[in-house]
């Protein structure tokens with residue numbers, strides 16, 4: 320059990336969330352918590368896990384569970400890692416450096432966001448477990464190439480290209496708040512001129528949406544991936560796949576892994592819940608490359624369901640930010656360890672000793688059929 324300075328025992332991700340909310344300003348909180356438009360997909364991501372029912376096996380001789388997993392030659396203590404999220408210094412002065420320390424203590428993968436508020440090199444120096452770098456596709460390809468080269472030089476293990484943001488989802492909360500990145504927080508890995516719009520509060524609406532409209536390349540198509548592939552020797556991971564058709568195209572275009580994700584309900588409101596897309600995508604990939612998953616994972620049993628449906632690794636978006644806000648590196652490690660302990664506990668009770676033992680027989684089929692998405 321983690322106990323931070325607040326004195327409150329933090330037993331679950333929800334405990335970290337409550338603790339974080341007390342410490343974070345309301346506009347930053349809305350930025351973190353919010354989804355696109357009426358937040359139906361955001362809600363569906365969580366509801367999808369409520370439908371899951373597990374099929375525990377008994378007398379399986381499983382006194383303990385092994386949660387270790389390996390990806391692109393790197394071993395992790397847990398299949399629960401950190402999804403890319405922007406600007407960690409919005410909630411903690413040390414930002415991504417603290418996140419990297421927390422991920423290292425938990426033995427977890429940390430996918431650093433393109434809009435990190437600490438340098439790629441400083442984050443690498445603080446890390447003791449695997450790091451990947453996430454990129455959006457900018458009109459300024461020289462910026463992307465520079466970041467990919469810096470990541471490779473700094474020992475990052477993969478490039479994750481996010482493919483579900485040709486434009487930013489309309490996030491009513493940020494638009495109503497006139498949200499902009501303020502104070503001394505900045506995307507320090509990118510030259511300031513490219514990022515200027517993200518800091519302009521004076522025009523109202525979401526400064527982030529204006530920034531993406533100006534700097535992201537919305538014309539990106541499958542054929543362009545070859546350019547990024549030529550920029551780096553690192554494995555290329557595509558994040559934001561929700562259909563069998565796109566999964567097959569990703570494999571055909573040489574993706575080294577894909578992430579089933581609807582961007583935490585922040586892009587297309589009404590899109591399928593991530594969990595409801597997972598089986599379709601895993602079946603289409605058919606083992607051709609690893610499938611990762613994010614969206615709505617809040618407890619170990621949620622991770623178990625996603626792993627059983629075909630995910631090799633599960634990523635958390637908001638919960639590590641709650642941990643970071645509540646307790647810096649300790650909070651991040653606490654969130655990851657809590658989820659991993661919950662996963663191991665659920666595996667023992669379900670009679671599954673190791674991650675390869677998790678397959679669809681661990682889930683009641685009717686709990687996944689239909690749904691609301």
Ligand SMILES: Cc1cc2nc3c(=O)[nH]c(=O)nc-3n(C[C@H](O)[C@H](O)[C@H](O)COP(=O)(O)O)c2cc1C
Pocket residue numbers: 350351352364402403404405432433434453481558580581582583584585613614615616634635636637638
């Ligand atoms: C505050 C915030 C910032 C995010 N920033 C990025 C980003 O920079 N790049 C990206 O690919 N995804 C970003 N995401 C999406 C996450 O990587 C992930 O897909 C999503 O949060 C998973 O859902 P969850 O929060 O329910 O775990 C962001 C999500 C949040 C909540």
Ligand SMILES: CCCCCCC(=O)C(=O)O
Pocket residue numbers: 405434517527530531582585
């Ligand atoms: C200034 C660029 C905006 C990045 C925002 C990241 C984010 O909120 C998301 O991807 O979601």
